[in-house]
Amino acid sequence: MTGLCLGAISALMTSPAMGAPPPPPPPPSLPATVLAPAAPDVQTWPGTIALEVDATDLAHRLLKVSQRLPIAPAAQGGPLTLYYARFLPGAHGPYGDVARLAGLTVLAGDRRLPWQRDVTDPFAFHLNVPAGVSELQLAFQYTAPVKHGGDRISITREMLGVEWETVLLYPAGPAAAAIRVKPRLRLPVGWQPATALRSPAGQPARAGEDGWVDYAEVGLETLVDSPLFAGRYTKRIELDPPGTPHAVALNLLADEPGQLVATAAQLAAHKALVQQADKLFGHRPYRQYDFLLALSDEFGGIGLEHHESSENGLEADYFSDWDKAIRGRELLPHEYVHAWNGKFRRPADLWTPHYNTPMRNSLLWVYEGLTQYWGHVLAARSGLSTPEQARDRLAAVAADAQARSGRVWRSLQDTTNEATLGPGHTAEWEDWQRSSDYYDEGLLLWLDADTLIREKSGGKKSLDDFARSFFGRTPQQRADGSIQPLTYTFDELVTALNALQPHDWAGFWRERLNRTGTVAPLDGVSHAGWQLRWRTEESRFSAQERGWSGPEGDERPQDMAYSLGLRVTSDGKLDQVYWDSPAFQAGLAAGMQVLAVNERSYRPERLTAAVTANIDGKAPIQLLVKDGDHFFSARIDWRGGLRYPALERVSATPDRLDAIYKAK
Missing domain, CATH: 2.60.40.3650 (Immunoglobulin-like)
Structure with a gap:
């Protein structure tokens, strides 16, 4: 040409x-x-x-x-x-x-x-x-x-x-x-x-x-x-045997050639992701599929779904530091599930004729929430995460949901309007203002639905059956070979769930989506045979969690979210302060800087020791804080010690979580 x-x-x-x-x-x-x-x-x-x-x-x-x-x-x-x-x-x-x-x-x-x-x-x-x-x-x-x-x-x-x-x-x-x-x-x-x-x-x-x-x-x-x-440095890895129809490939890009090197076990887990998705949905709704995975400390982190590919950006050490990439390993499963949920089968009010027509997001709790659930589950089933890591991840999700104080005024359904607000709006008090909560809270609601189906059917049915019946339709191709999206409505979703397991599914969803109050949606965790508990040490998942790639995501703040109600970086900057928490009541806000703890310069270990020392109430925490050009002393009399989330098994109940995470 x-x-x-x-x-x-x-x-x-x-x-x-x-x-x-x-x-x-x-x-x-x-x-x-x-x-x-x-x-x-x-x-x-x-x-x-x-x-x-x-x-x-x-x-x-x-x-x-x-x-x-x-x-x-x-x-x-x-x-x-x-x-x-x-x-x-x-x-x-x-x-x-x-x-x-x-x-x-x-x-x-x-x-x-x-x-x-x-x-x-x-x-x-x-x-x-x-x-x-x-x-x-x-x-x-x-x-x-x-x-x-x-x-x-x-x-x-x-x-x-x-x-x-x-x-x-x-x-x-x-x-x-x-x-x-x-x-x-x-x-x-x-x-x-x-x-x-x-x-x-x-x-x-x-x-x-x-x-x-x-x-x-x-x-x-x-x-x-x-x-x-x-x-400059790329590698294409076929995740299917030669000759497989609708084949899937992993396309790697990296800052340096050595970052493209993966072990046989790591590649086996990525291949197992494709196989487990086949067993979940029963068919492939695309002509071919390409994972685009950039491993870089410069190229910005991303996770964005497309029908026949996905854009993914993670840290350069994704393979070399495998044990520390726990949460990042749910990214590819999430984006892959979107090939079925979101791209092939799409909420009717999210389909638009072109890119200058506004979208309506009322079903994002399905589009993103159900995808978040299956991405989490497929990571465990494929071996991208272990069952222990999956439980640690679920504990973190449950704890964050419980800490979302904004649910007393803003329903989960209303958070599906978050993307409609567009870029530029801020959420300094994210737990109070709420944000795109339909992702992780959606995960919890679909866990609730899955465990309910398993319970009511005596273990004979599950949300896996819904995946095959609702998302496993045979796709139709347009004249040019591209796949025609198949839209759905709330009523069609409810009808499909009722066909699988009779229940008041319309009431189930409306009550959970529209309610406000202090109760976190943890019924699915308890129906799975587990409960959220607090420990004085972080789980391995939380301790090793890192953000997506890029200089702004390299450091993980010290996490005092569920005790003092704050997260603080290594130089004392307050990354987040939770609404009405002990830190909030002491006059702290995001953007301030902690200079000293009990009259000694701030270090993470000193703040940890101070929280532990005040369990009996005899040593309230004294912080020297810088707010712009102003300095002040903040006193926090928190006596609950260190609190980090974990899941604890409830005896004499079926372990449905183990069945959900088990490879097919």
């Missing part, structure tokens, strides 16, 4: 050989409202958008974009609206960042066309197409983040990520599935890509000696749902 040349477009606009440029056309007139989308069978976009992305400018973290946009005869000589994606699948809200688009130019042949941004929707660009113009040439840059501490770093000297919606303007009118795109990408020489996209021959594409990679023509919906990772 002849490439679109950014330099040629620029030269065409400035070449003296052209003589005096023609007078510019009048600015576009703004429509009263941005054009509404049409159904795919009502309106399609003629021809194919040719998209080229040059990703070689690593120094400036720039993606340079060229597009050729065909124009139908009926649209020539009239207004045209172009969209930049705003409402992003997986983010469930308005997380597109049009401010990162820069340098936009639109050409009709040798004429530069003026454009005008919509005054109420900054993601819409209006222009007039001159009569007789059958194609427009677009060029712009995507300015990726360059500094740590702000937005996620997506381009480093060793690897990069391309989310196609960030490097594309698309026409308003048709649905995304009705717009065809032919993508092409240029990588630094020697780099190789990983993506669910395939070459025109239907194989995983590789970059040529000049760095260019060509992909087959796809619908815009498929393109946006098929992001790309690329890097």
Whole structure:
């Protein structure tokens, strides 16, 4: 394919050989409202958008974009609206960042066309197409983040990520599935890509000696749902035997070659994840599946689902420090489950025709909550975590849910609106304000549902049966081979649960989702034969837990959440203070800095010793605290000692948790 040349477009606009440029056309007139989308069978976009992305400018973290946009005869000589994606699948809200688009130019042949941004929707660009113009040439840059501490770093000297919606303007009118795109990408020489996209021959594409990679023509919906990772050091590992239909691959990228090395046992656990998912759901709802896994201390951490792939970013020591990567090993199972729950079977109010139509998130407790549950379970069944680690993880989830004081005023159902709020809002008092609680609290509610089904059926049925009956449908392919999402409603979900195990499932969910009060949703833990208890030492899971990759996630704060009600970093900065906790009542808040404990400079071990010393109430904790330019003394008379969550077995009850975690 002849490439679109950014330099040629620029030269065409400035070449003296052209003589005096023609007078510019009048600015576009703004429509009263941005054009509404049409159904795919009502309106399609003629021809194919040719998209080229040059990703070689690593120094400036720039993606340079060229597009050729065909124009139908009926649209020539009239207004045209172009969209930049705003409402992003997986983010469930308005997380597109049009401010990162820069340098936009639109050409009709040798004429530069003026454009005008919509005054109420900054993601819409209006222009007039001159009569007789059958194609427009677009060029712009995507300015990726360059500094740590702000937005996620997506381009480093060793690897990069391309989310196609960030490097594309698309026409308003048709649905995304009705717009065809032919993508092409240029990588630094020697780099190789990983993506669910395939070459025109239907194989995983590789970059040529000049760095260019060509992909087959796809619908815009498929393109946006098929992001790309690329890097200097890569490895592709097939997780299925050769010749397996709908095969799954693990695509690794790392800062250094040695970080790609995995043991046979580690790879066996990743292969077992695929096998256990097969046994859970009974079929594969995709053409092929690619895990994209970046192991890096520079590339930003991420976990984002797609139908035939997932974007995953973890610490560089994922394999080399296996014992300390406990929570990170639930990431891949979670994103993989989304291939069934969220992408293939999708809540009806979360489906939209394109990326500038708002989504509605009423069923995120299914989309994310049930996925969180099965991701947790599949990690244990596959050996990515041990049963002990899984119980430690569940104890941490239960303890955090119990500490969510905000449930007295805000229901779990209301938290499904969190993503709709979009970027930029803060939650300094996260336990009181509540956040995306439908993830982990959803895990607890679906554990409750699973144990209830097991109990009422005498152990003959479980949520595994629901996985096969509700999510195990045979997928339908569109004419271009892509998978057609199958939507569902709350009523359809309830009907399917009742068909499996008769119960008042509508009442079950409505009561748990809409209630407020102080009671945490721990019924599933007790029905599983366990109970939440407190110990004076952290579990191995908690002690070794780390955040996702990136400098901002390297340090785990000292955890006094369930005693003093705070988390504090090694330099004394208060990372979190819990609402109405002893620390809160002492006047502490996140962002302050503890300088001294009982008149000695702050060290984690000194704070631990001080909490233990006051069990009898004779040695209240004295803290010297810095708040900006102010210093003050805070006194905390906490007598409960150190408190860390653990699950304790309830004797004479069935251990349903062991049955849930057991490999199939």
